[in-house]
Amino acid sequence: MSDEKTEQQWQAELDPETFRVCRQGGTEAPFSGSLLHNRENGHYHCACCHEPLFYSDAKFDSGCGWPSFDKPISQDSVQYIEDFSHGMHRIEVRCSHCGAHLGHVFDDGPTDTGQRYCINSVSMSFESDKTEK
Template sequence: MSRKIKKSDAEWRAALTPMQYHVMREKGTERAFSGEYWNRWEDGTYTCASCGAPLFRSEHKYDAGCGWPSFWTAAEAQNVETADDHSHFMHRTEVLCHQCGAHLGHVFEDGPQPTGLRYCINSASIHLDADGEKDPSGETREER
């Protein structure tokens, strides 16, 4: 897969926290109920913690009871891709950031309607860009 954002391993290590690197580059996971966003409900867009691509919206988030942020759809389908994952002696569908290839989590077919999907995402792989939050220019996202 051709990526828009390519960095060396050393560049990723320098740009990410140890937990983010483990999750996003080594396909790790954080413990259930331990991540920053599993039980936060502010309005906004969840972006890739590696490259800033918009991935999920708060209005698509729901409490799946699994201990990780869960979404029933992606904010922009072209920014999220999937791949078969046969690790841990099971078959799952891995979720990746299309722009940088970061591991985000997994998607399951046990979510709510209208999609029936549950994107189970590691908090370490996302950042909440809260609605109304000012960027460095002093503008809110809505003003841009």
């Protein structure tokens, strides 16, 4: 991780909900995220450090209430951490660059990868591929 900032620096830079989710491992309410129904072509980036995380063509509607992807841009763009919170065993997904909490990955995806990256909207920003003519 190359973004070595203090919690105070992150708190000053991020809005309260983004700080709670990304820096404190929270979760946004299901079906509340601004990127849940986004169907534009483009790239999803980390809300904290703006590193690219997912391509729009990897996004699908899983019905779980959070944006879902079947793979990250590269395996180096995210890191995986075992999560035993809430009486469950899950795999947490974090940004490899700054360590921001993104969500979790599950082995029940409908595509050939078999993966469902369940990612908080607030932990990402979106950059459209649309170019102005």
